[in-house]
Amino acid sequence: MDLRDYLRILRRNWTIIVAFALAGLLLGGAVSLFSKPTYTAETQLFVAIQGSGTVQELQQGNTFTQARVQSYVKTVVSPVVLQPVIDTLGLTLTAEELAGKVKARTDVNTVLISIAVEDSSPVQASAIAAAVGDSLIKAVDMLEKPKAGGTSPVSLSVIKPAVAPLYPSAPNTRLDLILGMLTGTLLGVGFALLRTTLDARIRNEDDLRQVTESPLLGAISYDQDAEGRPLVTQHAPQSPRAEAFRQLRTNLQFANVTGTANTVLITSSLPGEGKSTTATNLAIALAQAGRTVCLVDADLRRPMVAEYLGLERNAGLTTALVGAANVNDLLQPWGDDELYVLASGQIPPNPSELLGSSEMQHLIERLGEAFDTVIIDAPPLLPVTDAAVLSQHVGGVVLVVGVQKIKRHDLEKSLSNLRLVEANLLGVVLNRVPAKGADAYNYGYYSKELPSKGGRSVAASRSRRAHPGAAELSSELPREDGTRTAVPWPRHATGAAPEIGASRHF
Structure with missing residues (x-):
């Protein structure tokens, strides 16, 4: 790092x-x-050599004194010095215990000895410091006195008496x-x-790059209102969310520069990463760019597309696969653009078998011929094999990665599953990326949403007017034989879907 x-x-x-x-x-x-407060009392002694005072003797005495001072410092905590202090003050301590309270030091190139004593009582600290100083003077005088008799050549004098401290040192x-x-x-x-x-969770692009070098097609920032308003048409046209899906649309076109992958499978590794909202909004963004788009809800276990768009779910993909209706009759137009939705239909007991059937493959081919782009919302890769099976029948796969939702080893396994079936991975989409903070992925150059009307944004209000949701309209779609048939479910816009090629009764 x-x-x-x-x-x-x-x-x-x-x-x-x-x-x-x-x-x-x-x-x-x-x-x-x-x-517990601790008080420190300090006394200071001066070490001198007694001599006649000539220059030569003073120089020799100074050198001798500095050489001896270090020995006197170590002598301070010896029983020779401390035991008399214990006896004089009547302390209930041993010489070793008292040594833990006494510290002696000297500065370099000086003949000064500083003695500091710590105690819980300021008066006793000063009394012990004074007694240690006096005891050291007597001990040095005794140790330095010549054996032949006479006075000691070394003299220690107190130059800083110990006083009781007013404030605790600790x-x-x-x-x-x-x-x-x-x-x-x-x-x-x-x-x-x-x-x-x-933490093995994917948090940002750097974490993603540790797993795969696949192109990053887009990053969708987290929006706390997305659960209640998942569609880009429910936000301002220049909102960060709408701009992110337009960027995804552009990058997807560059990823498919050859134009061979007009059927795109949208999947994820685990549930809850946002693949269905990504597929739905990508389809809307492509339709807004003037393309004819078919959005297929192939998640036959937890279908969400029809719920997001407010469409009828009970007739759709499974209805076509079992031959109960023609696919032309099942396509539901949505919005003012050329967007048609093939809902999931009734949830079958055998989703994998239906999605892996030759009928499904043939249906994808027919849709790819009739529309500029086909977006297929597939189940997650890891819980079931549906997406891996479908990836063999489409031109390309887009893998949605939910930030902080998936761990690296799960993403590695998903990519391995796609490689195993030789799927054409167009790229990866980071979803739920934080808008702020260390893992943010945006540049903040977007306009704010328009002022709201009655608690709803203007964009959302316009969307509701353009897509009323539950209005029952009697419309017809062309059949392969040239006749028209009524569509018995809610519709959101008038207009007919592109004619699907010769049908097969599945």
Whole structure:
């Protein structure tokens, strides 16, 4: 992963990182609040060599003193120094326990020794520091005194007496808060990286590219109103959703530059990825471009096209396949453009057998000859084999990938199924792409929807006027023998479908 990938992960999981940081901040505050205050008292000693004071002796004494100071610092926490302190102050501690409260240090190239003592009582901390300083003076005097007698050449003097501190040295509330927030942030970033590594869902184009190099025909952004208003005609003409399907229409035409794939199968890996809405809106977009389009609902398990368009579902594809009616009589026109819909018909007990039959193949061929484009909404690839079987009878396949709905291994299996039957995969459509955030896929150059009328957008109102939905109209479609027959289901526009070639009674 490069820097952009890491930045995308941080943007995607910023709420988790902030939550961890706040938790660390609260934990740091709790530690500071419930910690017992500790006071630190400090005394400072000066080490000198007693001599005549000549220049040579002073230089030698200074070198000697600096060499010895480090030894005196280590002597501070020895029993020789601490035991007299315990005896003098009557402490109930051992020399080893007292050594844990005493710290001694010296700065480089100096002869100063600093002794700091920590205790829960400021008075006792200052008393112990003063007693340790006095005890060190006596211990050094005893250790440095010549065995032949005389005074010690080393003299220690207190230059900074220990005083009782007014404020505790610990806990440091500010430091605890900073460390808590920093620790929480690092844990949040680590959790975000781990979560991303373990999350196999397809989230954006980069995740898609890790699975397949198939062309990305389009990206449909997530619209929270799509469930209630799934059709592009129910939105403003320049809305992001309508523009996305126009872009998909254009890219599909480029993917089919040879013009041999005028029958296109729309499928997905799993249910709920949005294949039916994609197929329906793509058919509408193609019809709006002036093409004659036939939309076939071949999902004989969970048909949705007729419900989206407000058409009669009980007579349709299965009716034609079993020979109960001529396909010319079953096509239902929709809208003001040349869009005709072949609904699913009654749900049969054997969908796979019907869709895999020679009758279905022949029907697709006849529709392909009669229309500029045939869009077929097929069942998902993984639960059933219907789509894989149908893909052998069409010119091309478009695979809809629902963002955050499908995992990489499921997509890999779907692509493998298509390769196994040698299907012509025209490309992939990313659906439900976030409109904002790290995984967004749009450029934001769209006009807003027109002001609403009574809670409905103007585009939606116009759509309802153009497509009344349930108006019973008595229309006729041409039969192969030249006669016309009435269509006994709701229609949305007048006009006749292109004449389908010589029929076969299935």
